[in-house]
Amino acid sequence: MPVALVCMSHSPLLRFAEPPAEVRAAVDDAFGRVREFVADYDPTLVVSFAPDHYNGFFYELMPPFCVGYEAESVGDYGTQLATLDVATDVAERLAAHVMGHDIDMAISRRMRVDHGAVQPLEVLFGGITAKRVVPVFVNGVARPFTSMRRIGQMGAAVGDFVRGLDERVLVIGSGGLSHDPPVPQWATANPAQREMLLSLTEPTNEARRAREQRVIDAAKRFAAGEADIMDLNPSWDEAFMDLLASGQLEKIDGYQPAEMAAEAGNSAHEVRTWVAAFNALAASGPYEVIDRFYRPIPEFIAGFGVMTARVAGVETCPR
Ligand SMILES: O=C(O)/C=C/c1cccc(O)c1O
Numbered sequence: 318m319p320v321a322l323v324c325m326s327h328s329p330l331l332r333f334a335e336p337p338a339e340v341r342a343a344v345d346d347a348f349g350r351v352r353e354f355v356a357d358y359d360p361t362l363v364v365s366f367a368p369d370h371y372n373g374f375f376y377e378l379m380p381p382f383c384v385g386y387e388a389e390s391v392g393d394y395g396t397q398l399a400t401l402d403v404a405t406d407v408a409e410r411l412a413a414h415v416m417g418h419d420i421d422m423a424i425s426r427r428m429r430v431d432h433g434a435v436q437p438l439e440v441l442f443g444g445i446t447a448k449r450v451v452p453v454f455v456n457g458v459a460r461p462f463t464s465m466r467r468i469g470q471m472g473a474a475v476g477d478f479v480r481g482l483d484e485r486v487l488v489i490g491s492g493g494l495s496h497d498p499p500v501p502q503w504a505t506a507n508p509a510q511r512e513m514l515l516s517l518t519e520p521t522n523e524a525r526r527a528r529e530q531r532v533i534d535a536a537k538r539f540a541a542g543e544a545d546i547m548d549l550n551p552s553w554d555e556a557f558m559d560l561l562a563s564g565q566l567e568k569i570d571g572y573q574p575a576e577m578a579a580e581a582g583n584s585a586h587e588v589r590t591w592v593a594a595f596n597a598l599a600a601s602g603p604y605e606v607i608d609r610f611y612r613p614i615p616e617f618i619a620g621f622g623v624m625t626a627r628v629a630g631v632e633t634c635p636r
């Protein structure tokens with residue numbers, strides 16, 4: 318059955334920062350086009366590959382990827398606080414299928430998701446409970462990282478499962494591209510930050526706001542050229558999107574985690590979600606990219622990209 322894809326950067330700063338009007342208009346246009354693509358396709362099921370930023374997954378137990386059988390959002394950065402409409406039966410079968418194909422997928426019967434998973438659902442559907450969803454966490458912030466090849470294999474196994482479903486499936490990849498927001502790193506974290514990275518201690522509203530304000534302030538400094546975080550890397554981003562568009566996904570297998578961080582920032586690992594999503598689509602056959610948008614947007618601390626794609630030759634997906 319049909320499969321279509323949306324990959325998009327997320328940034329919690331979308332609602333807290335103001336890039337130049339022309340840039341904001343270009344992002345709004347891209348969002349308009351992607352919404353149209355999704356509305357035309359009218360998916361019955363969303364498989365969402367998304368990272369987490371130490372709101373749901375912690376160093377206490379950090380899997381490289383994990384399927385949620387149930388999920389609730391944490392409401393960070395003003396995103397919607399709700400229980401997702403997880404297709405639990407499909408999630409269970411997906412996990413069993415993928416594990417039957419030698420991918421050691423973790424599962425969660427109580428997954429917490431943050432802006433990384435929530436923002437695309439808000440942008441595409443206006444809310445996070447509008448569609449049945451299978452959330453798949455992909456670690457994009459916490460070292461060590463599994464190989465890109467493994468991420469591709471995981472995505473392909475998920476794609477092998479979804480192509481057998483009697484559903485119109487939309488796969489989403491959320492995150493990236495080059496960016497280095499001030500998410501603490503274990504190696505350089507102070508004791509209080511290590512506590513935050515280690516395990517869930519439900520933050521007070523005040524603590525959550527302080528954490529968010531730190532990122533909002535960093536974005537302002539970054540846009541003014543004053544922040545101590547890595548520059549965006551548009552040529553890295555464009556080269557990555559070129560590979561996705563060309564269908565040569567195997568060329569991404571060789572990306573090395575340390576090089577990715579050095580060239581494109583610590584959070585560039587969020588592109589793992591895109592790699593999983595494209596491999597999931599590719600499991601249904603050769604694909605064509607329908608739309609592609611990219612801008613480096615320091616106000617959002619993000620190389621900001623959007624791609625839509627579908628299986629080649631499928632002009633309009635049957636409803
Ligand atoms: O505060 C966080 O945990 C992350 C913020 C952020 C900022 C910019 C781009 C992203 O992908 C982010 O997750």
Ligand SMILES: [Fe+2]
Binds near residue numbers: 493
């Ligand atoms: Fe992120």
